[in-house]
Amino acid sequence: xxxxxxxxxxxxxxxxxxxxxxxxxxxxxxxxxxxxxxxxxxxxxxxxxxxxxxxxxxxxxxxxxxxxxxxxxxxxxxxxxxxxxxxxxxxxxxxxxxxxxxxxxxxxxxxxxxxxxxxxxxxxxxxxxxxxxxxxxxxxxxxxxxxxxxxxxxxxxxxxxxxxxxxxxxxxxxxxxxxxxxxxxxxxxxxxxxxxxxxxxxxxxxxxxxxxxxxxxxxxxxxxxxxxxxxxxxxxxxxxxxxxxxxxxxxxxxxxxxxxxxxxxxxxxxxxxxxxxxxxxxxxxxxxxxxxxxxxxxxxxxxxxxxxxxxxxxxxxxxxxxxxxxxxxxxxxxxxxxxxxxxxxxxxxxxxxxxxxxxxxxxxxxxxxxxxxxxxxxxxxxxxxxxxxxxxxxxxxxxxxxxxxxxxxxxxxxxxxxx
Amino acid sequence: xxxxxxxxxxxxxxxxxxxxxxxxxxxxxxxxxxxxxxxxxxxxxxxxxxxxxxxxxxxxxxxxxxxxxxxxxxxxxxxxxxxxxxxxxxxxxxxxxxxxxxxxxxxxxxxxxxxxxxxxxxxxxxxxxxxxxxxxxxxxxxxxxxxxxxxxxxxxxxxxxxxxxxxxxxxxxxxxxxxxxxxxxxxxxxxxxxxxxxxxxxxxxxxxxxxxxxxxxxxxxxxxxxxxxxxxxxxxxxxxxxxxxxxxxxxxxxxxxxxxxxxxxxxxxxxxxxxxxxxxxxxxxxxxxxxxxxxxxxxxxxxxxxxxxxxxxxxxxxxxxxxxxxxxxxxxxxxxxxxxxxxxxxxxxxxxxxxxxxxxxxxxxxxxxxxxxxxxxxxxxxxxxxxxxxxxxxxxxxxxxxxxxxxxxxxxxxxxxxx
Numbered sequence: 001x002x003x004x005x006x007x008x009x010x011x012x013x014x015x016x017x018x019x020x021x022x023x024x025x026x027x028x029x030x031x032x033x034x035x036x037x038x039x040x041x042x043x044x045x046x047x048x049x050x051x052x053x054x055x056x057x058x059x060x061x062x063x064x065x066x067x068x069x070x071x072x073x074x075x076x077x078x079x080x081x082x083x084x085x086x087x088x089x090x091x092x093x094x095x096x097x098x099x100x101x102x103x104x105x106x107x108x109x110x111x112x113x114x115x116x117x118x119x120x121x122x123x124x125x126x127x128x129x130x131x132x133x134x135x136x137x138x139x140x141x142x143x144x145x146x147x148x149x150x151x152x153x154x155x156x157x158x159x160x161x162x163x164x165x166x167x168x169x170x171x172x173x174x175x176x177x178x179x180x181x182x183x184x185x186x187x188x189x190x191x192x193x194x195x196x197x198x199x200x201x202x203x204x205x206x207x208x209x210x211x212x213x214x215x216x217x218x219x220x221x222x223x224x225x226x227x228x229x230x231x232x233x234x235x236x237x238x239x240x241x242x243x244x245x246x247x248x249x250x251x252x253x254x255x256x257x258x259x260x261x262x263x264x265x266x267x268x269x270x271x272x273x274x275x276x277x278x279x280x281x282x283x284x285x286x287x288x289x290x291x292x293x294x295x296x297x298x299x300x301x302x303x304x305x306x307x308x309x310x311x312x313x314x315x316x317x318x319x320x321x322x323x324x325x326x327x328x329x330x331x332x333x334x335x336x337x338x339x340x341x342x343x344x345x346x347x348x349x350x351x352x353x354x355x356x357x358x359x360x361x362x363x364x365x366x367x368x369x370x371x372x373x374x375x376x377x378x379x380x381x382x383x384x385x386x387x388x389x390x391x392x393x394x395x396x397x398x399x400x401x402x403x404x405x406x407x408x409x410x411x412x413x414x415x416x417x418x419x
Numbered sequence: 420x421x422x423x424x425x426x427x428x429x430x431x432x433x434x435x436x437x438x439x440x441x442x443x444x445x446x447x448x449x450x451x452x453x454x455x456x457x458x459x460x461x462x463x464x465x466x467x468x469x470x471x472x473x474x475x476x477x478x479x480x481x482x483x484x485x486x487x488x489x490x491x492x493x494x495x496x497x498x499x500x501x502x503x504x505x506x507x508x509x510x511x512x513x514x515x516x517x518x519x520x521x522x523x524x525x526x527x528x529x530x531x532x533x534x535x536x537x538x539x540x541x542x543x544x545x546x547x548x549x550x551x552x553x554x555x556x557x558x559x560x561x562x563x564x565x566x567x568x569x570x571x572x573x574x575x576x577x578x579x580x581x582x583x584x585x586x587x588x589x590x591x592x593x594x595x596x597x598x599x600x601x602x603x604x605x606x607x608x609x610x611x612x613x614x615x616x617x618x619x620x621x622x623x624x625x626x627x628x629x630x631x632x633x634x635x636x637x638x639x640x641x642x643x644x645x646x647x648x649x650x651x652x653x654x655x656x657x658x659x660x661x662x663x664x665x666x667x668x669x670x671x672x673x674x675x676x677x678x679x680x681x682x683x684x685x686x687x688x689x690x691x692x693x694x695x696x697x698x699x700x701x702x703x704x705x706x707x708x709x710x711x712x713x714x715x716x717x718x719x720x721x722x723x724x725x726x727x728x729x730x731x732x733x734x735x736x737x738x739x740x741x742x743x744x745x746x747x748x749x750x751x752x753x754x755x756x757x758x759x760x761x762x763x764x765x766x767x768x769x770x771x772x773x774x775x776x777x778x779x780x781x782x783x784x785x786x787x788x789x790x791x792x793x794x795x796x797x798x799x800x801x802x803x804x805x806x807x808x809x810x811x812x813x814x815x816x817x818x819x820x821x822x823x824x825x826x827x828x829x830x831x832x833x834x835x836x837x838x
Contacts, residue, residue, distance in 0.1 A: 065784070066791035070742045102781040266729035267795070269738045297795035298782060307726065310685035319688045323489045362521040363717060365484070365825050366832035372485035376686070376716035381800035406784050413785035 005390060006035050010043035010356070012346055014370070019048070021352045024390035029348060041392075043356060046384060047370060049328075050345050051109025051353040052301040053335025056200075056238040056259040056289030058115045059124075060087065060095030062102065063413040064294040073206075073268060080294045083416050091412050092117035096124035098409040099299055101402045104130060104394045106300040106380035109353040109387075112236060112259075112289070112339055114173045114200050118157050122168055128400075129393040131167045131353065133339050135200040138188050139175035147184050154188075158195065167389050169339070171198035177224050178209060189230035198234055198339060201225075204247070205239035206270050222247035231256055236338050238289060240279075241271035248275060252282025257338035260330075262308045263298075264291035273315050274308075276322065287335040302380050305331050309375065324371040356385040424809060425454050429462035429775065431765055433789070438467070440771045443809035448767060460811075462775060465803060466789060468747075469764050470528025470772040471720040472754025475619075475657040475678040475708030477534045478543075479506065479514030481521065482832040483713040492625075492687060499713045502835050510831050511536035515543035517828040518718055520821045523549060523813045525719040525799035528772040528806075531655060531678075531708070531758055533592045533619050537576050541587055547819075548812040550586045550772065552758050554619035557607050558594035566603045573607075577614065586808050588758070590617035596643050597628060608649035617653055617758060620644075623666070624658035625689045641666035650675055655757050657708060659698075660690035667694060671701025676757035679749075681727045682717075683710035692734050693727075695741065706754040721799050724750050728794065743790040775804040 004027075007019040018033040019026060061080075068079040087095070092115065103111060110131035115121060118134045125132040136154040140146040154172065161170035172192040174185050192199040204210045204221045213221055222243065225231050231254040238259045240251065251258055260274050279286050288308060290299045305327050312322035336344025343351040359367060363378035374382070386394035393399065423446075426438040437452040438445060480499075487498040506514070511534065522530060529550035534540060537553045544551040555573040559566040573591065580589035591611040593604050611618040623629045623640045632640055641662065644650050650673040657678045659670065670677060679693050698705050707727060709718045724746050731741035755763030762770040778786060782797035793801070805813035812818065 062781070063785065065796060066788040067785075069788055069791045069795075070739050072737075072739050076738065098781060098784060105781065263729065266733040267738065269732050269736045272733040293796070297791065298797075300798070303722075303798070307729070310682060310726070311730075313688050314685040314691040317688045318491075319495065319686065320489050320491050360825070362481070362517060362524065362821075362825065365517060365828050366482065366486075366836065367829075368832075368836055369485040369488055372488045372716065377484055377712070378717075379719070379722070379798035379800060381798060402781075406779070406781065409784050410786075413787075417785065417787055 003390075004035060004038035005041060006033060006038035007041050007043050007048075010046055010048045012048050016045075019346070021390045024352055026346065026348055026350050026352050029346070047357040047359055048346055049107075049355050049357060050332040050343060051355050051386065051388065052107045052331045053287065053339060053344065054103060054108045054111040054289055054299060054301055055236060055257065055287035055335040055338055056261055056291060057099070057111055057113055057299060058292035059099035059111065059113050060092045060115055060121065061292030061294045062098045062299070063087070063091060063095040063409060063416060064292070065297060067294070067417055076268070086416050087116065089117045089120040091416065093120040093124055094405065094408040094412050096121045097128065097405045099293070100124060100128045100130050101399045101405055102299045104386050104399050105383065105397065106298075106302060107355045107383045107386065108299065108301050109355070110335065110339060110341060110343065112171075112198065112200060118170075119160060122164060125168050126165050129167075129388050129391055131341065131388055133169040133171050133198055135171035135173035135198060137173045137175050138184050139179050140181065140184060141179060142181050147181060151184070151187060154191075169198070171200055173200040174230070176202040176209075177221055178213060182228055185228055185230055189228070192234060193232065198236055199230065199232075200236045201238065203237045203240050204242040205265075207242050210242040220244060220247050222250050226250045226254075233257070234340075236287070238291070239265065239270070241265055241274060243275055248278050248282045248284075251279060251284045255283055255285060257285045257287055257334075259287045259289040260308060261289045261291040261296065262311060263304055264295040266307070266311075267297070268295050272311055274312070276312055276326075285334050285337055286330060287338050288330045300380055301331055302375065302378075306375050324369075324375065327375055328371055352387055352390040354387045355383050357382050358384040422809075423454060423457035424460060425452060425457035426460050426462050426467075429465055429467045431467050435464075438765070438773075440809045443771055445765065445767055445769050445771050448765070466776040466778055467765055467773050468526075468776060469751040469762060470774050470805065470807065471526045471750045472706065472758060472763065473522060473527045473530040473708055473718060473720055474655060474676065474706035474754040474757055475680055475710060476518070476530055476532055476718060477711035478518035478530065478532050478540065479511045479534055480711030480713045481517045481718070482506070482510060482514040482828060482835060483711070484716060486713070486836055495687070505835050506535070508536045508539040510835060512539040512543055513824065513827040513831050515540045516547065516824045518712070519543060519547045519549050520818045520824055521718045523805050523818050524802065524816065525721060526774045526802045526805065527718065527720050528774070529755065529758060529760060529762065531590075531617065531619060537589075538579065541583060544587050545584050548586075548807050548810055550760065550807055552588040552590050552617055554590035554592035554617060556592045556594050557603050558598050559600065559603060560598060561600050566600060570603070570606060573610075588617070590619055592619040593649070595621040595628075596640055597632060601647055604647055604649055608647070611653060612651065617655055618649065618651075619655045620657065622656040622659050623661040624684075626661050629661040639663060639666050641669050645669045645673075652676070653759075655706070657710070658684065658689070660684055660693060662694055667697050667701045667703070670698060670703045674702055674704060676704045676706055676753075678706045678708040679727060680708045680710040680715065681730060682723055683714040685726070685730075686716070687714050691730055693731070695731055695745075704753050704756055705749060706757050707749045719799050720750055721794065721797075725794050743788075743794065746794055747790055771806055771809040773806045774802050776801050777803040
């Protein structure tokens with residue numbers, strides 16, 4: 001028999017209500033629901049919101065948090081790469097678990113990952129109850145043998161993924177067009193299209209990368225992807241900081257999902273004039289991501305959304321831009337759409353990925369505008385419970401096993417950093 | 420007999436130590452201290468840091484949090500002014516208390532305020548144990564009668580302030596040079612100098628204000644202040660977003676304390692290219708502030724420090740700028756210097772304004788670089804205890820009376836907003 005859960009006395013968009021969840025689906029939302037055969041959870045006046053979708057991260061990079069600060073990009077990259085080279089499946093498993101604890105505590109219920117040792121990373125999400133997409137990284141540095149070996153591994157994991165828990169999806173990643181040969185890019189794009197998978201990639205993150213491509217080939221990165229025919233509404237393109245008008249039109253035409261990774265872009269000085277309005281107007285779907293903790297330091301989507309909104313208002317010199325409705329959409333709805341998941345809003349028929357907010361703190365006094373208080377005044381410690389797929393995965397700010405995860409991650413990262 | 424407090428087993432700059440506090444002064448810091456006549460507090464491995472100094476705020480504006488979002492500056496100002504006009508002494512008292520709860524919870528132990536009904540605001544800080552400077556706002560709109568009435572009230576409160584608790588100081592504020600006549604500016608500056616008080620003011624917050632002054636008088640705001648002879652190392656100048664090279668040289672020459680209010684400046688689109696490096700090089704003292712909660716939404720200094728650092732790295736296109744040492748100095752040491760308070764570092768002979776950080780959370784795993792984790796990865800909920808002047812004012816994230824303060828502030832703000 002499918003389990004029913006009746007959530008009582010929560011606040012949804014300003015109104016008190018009850019929510020009936022049937023298995024992993026929201027079945028009913030009414031001011032008062034009575035249901036005999038349901039387990040009851042009293043929400044005690046907490047505000048409910050859809051969980052956040054982190055549309056671009058490298059989860060296990062939590063193990064490299066804070067290892068190289070206040071340095072130029074090249075030494076930073078060398079440092080991070082040297083640590084990554086030492087990571088094994090165990091490191092990925094515990095590093096991903098650490099990331100999942102952190103994501104749940106800041107309201108993220110679904111994330112799009114691009115990293116290594118996918119079967120071990122999968123195990124972390126499977127065990128912890130979060131929703132995720134793990135994308136296999138095609139990154140061959142134009143080495144033919146490497147390209148072939150990766151294609152084979154990519155297909156092997158695709159086979160394994162057919163028996164995965166439905167919460168977790170497999171996808172394909174093209175690292176970037178300056179690290180992967182064109183044949184492999186096309187191979188990855190065709191595979192993703194045929195299998196109905198996400199195609200995840202980095203595009204136009206830095207000016208150096210973007211303009212050196214233009215100099216070499218006469219094409220911008222976006223024009224290059226377009227020429228190869230890899231763009232489509234299954235593509236999730238991280239960064240896209242350096243776009244010209246034609247690039248924006250191309251991304252819009254193909255309804256590409258563009259992920260702004262604001263804190264990472266600021267910290268690494270990659271660029272800050274992200275073209276939110278223009279991308280939306282052109283037809284792209286704009287999402288938000290944290291990138292890896294090596295550059296963003298944390299995986300806090302609420303905090304990223306605040307920075308994104310403040311920065312849009314500042315660089316455009318317009319306090320009326322980046323309305324709170326857009327901020328909320330970027331946090332949940334747009335990312336769910338990008339990942340092809342039937343969530344991102346609390347509505348009948350949607351997956352029950354729900355976060356519960358305690359408003360009895362100073363940040364919510366006065367509570368004239370809840371969204372404003374949540375984004376601009378609070379921090380993520382106001383998120384008290386988190387539900388994914390109809391099940392509580394964080395209660396009273398505690399995630400099962402978090403103490404062991406911190407201990408293991410400390411032990412492993414200490415070996416990686418000091419070895 | 421003066422009370423001694425022995426804080427055991429804390430971590431200071433990476434080393435485990437004990438701290439002996441004699442009354443309100445740090446008397447001894449050693450790896451192990453034994454002291455018979457002291458009360459013992461076990462710090463359980465928590466990291467200690469000096470409390471933060473919010474060098475520019477309007478505390479009671481917490482009551483206007485979130486009331487007018489995503490609108491251009493003029494309607495925003497009209498809205499906020501209409502609410503402010505209805506505030507009485509009671510509103511200021513409870514609004515300031517709400518601000519103090521919020522500041523303590525985010526590690527602020529000292530703040531520089533510019534607002535109305537100072538005797539009631541004083542009462543809030545006196546009762547709650549925080550350190551503060553309340554500056555009387557000279558704001559007359561060039562009205563002679565108003566100017567005289569304000570001067571009289573300013574002197575009356577100066578007299579009262581002579582019997583204030585030593586934790587709380589009185590100061591003078593010139594609202595801005597476009598809202599106060601020159602005679603009053605000079606009068607305020609001379610009074611502050613004679614009495615050894617802080618002179619608090621807003622300078623060059625927006626481009627409109629700055630360039631319309633230049634157009635009218637041929638002088639920038641900073642040049643105008645300089646011509647009147649009001650600048651000095653007792654001046655705390657908020658904003659200073661729009662400075663030319665000459666302005667920076669003037670502020671440096673007079674060792675003015677310049678307060679960056681980064682979140683407020685971003686949210687209101689006032690400008691974002693704050694000249695941190697240039698001001699420091701010229702000889703100014705740069706501090707950090709939150710401004711009022713009407714524009715910054717919260718009073719969280721750690722969060723502001725993160726935004727400041729990210730933004731400096733981004734607009735200067737240099738990931739190595741705004742080193743963590745500078746970020747930490749801006750949070751505590753520089754603000755203490757600006758306010759003439761013997762605090763801002765944990766060292767023998769300094770005032771015991773200390774915050775205690777719980778590092779057993781994901782943000783501090785790995786804990787390779789504590790300052791990086793604290794600024795870039797954590798949020799302020801990691802601040803567990805706060806001590807001001809040798810006394811605990813927050814323990815286990817609870818401030819005495821906070822429930823009543825939230826209830827009263829809700830009640831009052833609801834009347835102000837809906838009346």
